[in-house]
Amino acid sequence: MTTKIISMTPTRERGWKMGLGNMLAKELAAWYRTRRWWIQCLLWLVILNVAGIDLNIRGDQTVQQAGSGFLTMAGFGLSIAAISMAQDSILGEKHSGTAAWVLSKPLRRPAFVLAKLFAIGLGILVTGIMLPGAVAYFQLTHFGLQGLTPVGFAGAMGLVALHTLFYLTLALMLATLFNGRGPVLGISLGILLAGLMILFFANTPELLLAILPWRLVMPLGGGPLVGYLALGAPLPTLTPIIATAVWCVLFTGVAIWRIRREEF
């Protein structure tokens, strides 16, 4: 037995990274070694590129309207997907008992949460942002949208990614704080939908628009920031972008703090 132990090389990860590589590999395999990745690719291509751009332009929308609609729809739709995946990823494991199982192995709790954050984030980035974004760029160029630059459009898709990351980290944090799906889905979807609802109200407090990610993709306060970036126009404000990034870090920090205190 002793010789068998010596013949295998022990893992060397220590501290917060202990087990991260293996957990991340497992989470990524759940995306890329299953049908999930191409189903996601197909889903977002149909929703964002076919329904969001192609059908709208063939309908009665201008190319600019279709482009703006694509970015808003991407921000909104991908955030719903991120919320759904994040809550299921943590709560599903807490409820099924697999979280307790993997955490009885040399796996640090922060690594457990970060592996899920990286894997879902990367999965959405590839299947919901990079691929549909690249296709959308060629679609919009093909339909003759003026002023569209590859860098500007990539920047706009970057803001969509940041908007999605906000809801991903929010749902992850809530899933570590609560045991039921109700509060997790209610709070995170509530904040997302509130961004839509305030379109119908004239006087939204500026503070809310500054500190929440709504302005990134929603046509609020002079238009979505993604629209400015896509067309290479100067941004009217950076505050919502910075605030959203800070929220993402904060939510991740709280999720890690909470999972370290969790009892299984």
Added chain:
Amino acid sequence: MDTTCKPQLMNCLMMNESTPPVIETHSLTKTYKGVQALQPLDLVVREHSICGFLGPNGAGKTTTIKLLLGLARPTAGTAQVFGKDIEKENDEILRRVGYLAQDPRFYEYMTARETLRFTARFFYTGPRAEIERRISETLDLVGLSDKADRPVKGFSGGERQRLGIAQAQVNYPDLLILDEPAASLDPIGRKDVLQVMEKLRQHTTIFYSTHILDDVQRVSDTVIILNKGALVAQGPIEDLLAWGQAESFTLTVKGDSAGVEARLRSQPWVTGIDTLSRNGRVCWQIRVSDPDLAEAQLPALALAGGVTICEFGRKTQNLENVFLSIVEESNHDY
């Protein structure tokens, strides 16, 4: 409430002191929302022992196991595994432990082989061929080789349990902690699990909870009994069985036994009598506080009462009797 054990049941603490402890707890306590799940617990599990961890449902066995693994935090007290503090040095402990949960759960989409590969990768980075060889060896050990490449989703309870045992020892652990390892296994599966445990004892200390007392008697060398969150006994299994034998006698008589029973009950050294009547005979299970006196006086008392003695002797104990009497006795103490 008296939370200390009876001195005669605590001899494990004194035994084998030359063997280093693998698990040691000092007043380890756990309270959940005001309910004390574990009263200050002091237990010792020594190297290379197979220690059966017994107790009725809700006694605190799983809580203790979770505390040792860092899956729950103690409310008070400390514990060491391999001399490492369970809270501060949990990483080092988990590298040397294999754990099977009471109701083992795995990722349903993974096959048994993938599950073991995933588990092994927490401990080893390579070489890949060695890891695969170890996985095959482990699958073989638990009899899952023919189902190795099927998703866990389709596994029966017994197959999941076998996979649980496989994943718990894929890393050659120095300590195996098994929470109900034979639960949901058929008799053959149970026998296989016991054989695996016996094979592993050369290299591994095994600490396992169970309700199947026959199994404990067959493979364990030490036993720890919890009741209502408190330690009520710990010791080598033979000492525990001897303790039960020493304090109990069987006396079977024919004839008018009512007067004899009353006389027996009036003896100050008789602590309890269970009576069973069958075919005109009366069989008493007599618990006593002074076995030597009882051995000398019980037959004389019976004969003096005018009955015929058919059978008399110290009661042959099995672990189940001992367990039940210890738990019942501890219930009276509360």
